[in-house]
Amino acid sequence: MCSGGFAKCLGITLIPLAIVCVLCNILLFFPGGKxxxxxxxxxxxxYCGGILGSGVLMIFPILVFLGLKNNDCCGCCGNESCGRRFAMLSSILFAAVGVVGAGYSVIVSAVSINHGPECVVNITNTEKHWGSPFSNGDYLTNKSFWSACLEPVDVVSWHLSLFSVLLAMGLIQMALCAVQVVNGLLGCLCGDCCGGGDGAV
Structure with missing residues (x-):
């Protein structure tokens, strides 16, 4: 497969991942669905790791990857003097943006998983006291600690599930963008199609 076509496949794959990350981050604003x-x-x-990092910042590499198959056939953004190789080389910069964005989401998710959710830890005289009952990820290995959160119902599993999805999606996004870095280098060195033919440089 030509490097431009492969980049387009990467861009298509990144689209649902970005959408899932944005949706997960939005749902986290409603702990336990409340x-x-x-x-x-x-x-x-x-910190909006899913919205900003894996969502908004991921738009740039997605658009660039999707357009490479067409753009690199007639130069960079339609300018024939740029050449296919420069188009592939420039995609590396946008892939790096994707890695940074997804990395931000991964870091925020990892920290939040370790920190645990905010929840009601005590109720006195109909007054609810909120706090963070967990520390250093102790609740991850001992589910009995989850009872420290009185409300919202199932807030711990909600928090852990959504941030785990963000963490996994972010890692996949980083891997795909890293693959495009390699693909971009190969496209720059070998041309669009290393095997020759009409698409070769």
């Missing part, structure tokens, strides 16, 4: 005051939402959710 609407709560903004002060009671886990701090890492506000």
């Amino acid at each position: 609407s709560v005051e903004s002060d009671h939402i886990t701090q890492q959710v506000w």
